[in-house]
Amino acid sequence: MSLVARAVEAAGIPTVVVGSARDIVEECGVPRFLFTDFPLGNPCGVPYDRGMQAEIVGLALDLVETAPVPRTTVQSPAVWNASDESWRARYARVDDSNRDSLRRAGEARRANQAAGGS
Amino acid sequence: MPITHRQFVSYIDRTRNYYEAQGYGRPYAWARNTDVPFTRPEKPLSESRVGLVTTASLWRDQKVVSGVLRGDKQVYSAAVAPLPERLFTDDLSWDKESTHTDDVPSFLPVPQLEACAATGRIGSLAERFHGVPTDYSQRQTIEVDAPEVVRRLHEDQVDVALLVPL
Numbered sequence: 001m002s003l004v005a006r007a008v009e010a011a012g013i014p015t016v017v018v019g020s021a022r023d024i025v026e027e028c029g030v031p032r033f034l035f036t037d038f039p040l041g042n043p044c045g046v047p048y049d050r051g052m053q054a055e056i057v058g059l060a061l062d063l064v065e066t067a068p069v070p071r072t073t074v075q076s077p078a079v080w081n082a083s084d085e086s087w088r089a090r091y092a093r094v095d096d097s098n099r100d101s102l103r104r105a106g107e108a109r110r111a112n113q114a115a116g117g118s
Numbered sequence: 119m120p121i122t123h124r125q126f127v128s129y130i131d132r133t134r135n136y137y138e139a140q141g142y143g144r145p146y147a148w149a150r151n152t153d154v155p156f157t158r159p160e161k162p163l164s165e166s167r168v169g170l171v172t173t174a175s176l177w178r179d180q181k182v183v184s185g186v187l188r189g190d191k192q193v194y195s196a197a198v199a200p201l202p203e204r205l206f207t208d209d210l211s212w213d214k215e216s217t218h219t220d221d222v223p224s225f226l227p228v229p230q231l232e233a234c235a236a237t238g239r240i241g242s243l244a245e246r247f248h249g250v251p252t253d254y255s256q257r258q259t260i261e262v263d264a265p266e267v268v269r270r271l272h273e274d275q276v277d278v279a280l281l282v283p284l
Binding site for chain 1: 256
């Protein structure tokens with residue numbers, strides 16, 4: 001999506017990206033980025049939290065008006081869950097509980113591909 | 119509380135380690151650019167039409183204004199009103215253990231922007247939103263999908279685009 005933002009901006013339409021994968025967006029390089037420090041899936045706010053969702057879109061719009069230079073990142077002050085940050089360790093984790101099953105899944109997929117599957 | 123590591127998740131590191139654990143030797147090479155384009159808004163937001171772009175796609179039974187349906191990995195467009203009650207996100211990489219995508223406004227902010235239009239914060243919300251596939255091939259995105267999104271946003275005469283990747 002960051003590549004799309006760059007193309008849209010280059011075509012003369014100001015853009016703002018709202019997203020939670022900070023490193024991916026910033027390495028690609030976009031004009032304006034509102035970073036929401038949430039698990040991937042709900043960049044516009046906690047599900048059903050209408051107040052937070054409105055605030056986040058408001059910040060994204062502010063950024064369109066105020067960003068002085070490209071690569072302007074603003075971090076939303078909204079917090080996913082103040083008392084539980086366990087989500088940070090969860091996505092695509094590799095640990096003793098799944099190391100063997102990940103290795104086997106990779107082997108099975110490659111064997112399937114070698115046999116002409118998808 | 120003091121920390122020893124930065125707190126925000128590095129998805130580049132996480133993804134590399136995850137595929138390495140599956141025995142894939144060559145890590146995915148993410149896009150990296152030094153130059154970034156920049157266009158200043160030509161008019162106040164209160165007079166601007168805002169367009170929306172998502173990485174989510176439609177279910178088979180949902181109506182497409184223009185384009186094709188899920189799984190076909192092509193740009194599509196659909197009406198913002200009525201807002202779809204659900205969108206197809208199973209094929210995307212998001213944290214399926216920590217959250218869910220049952221609440222569409224949590225990733226496609228249509229009601230929020232409609233409220234902004236009602237109060238005059240923005241001029242209007244474009245009548246359709248656009249979906250773009252997250253393709254493994256950056257070349258596909260740069261040469262095919264991104265120009266198609268640009269074409270459609272111009273067609274909608276939007277002044278500002280809000281892009282929300284899951």
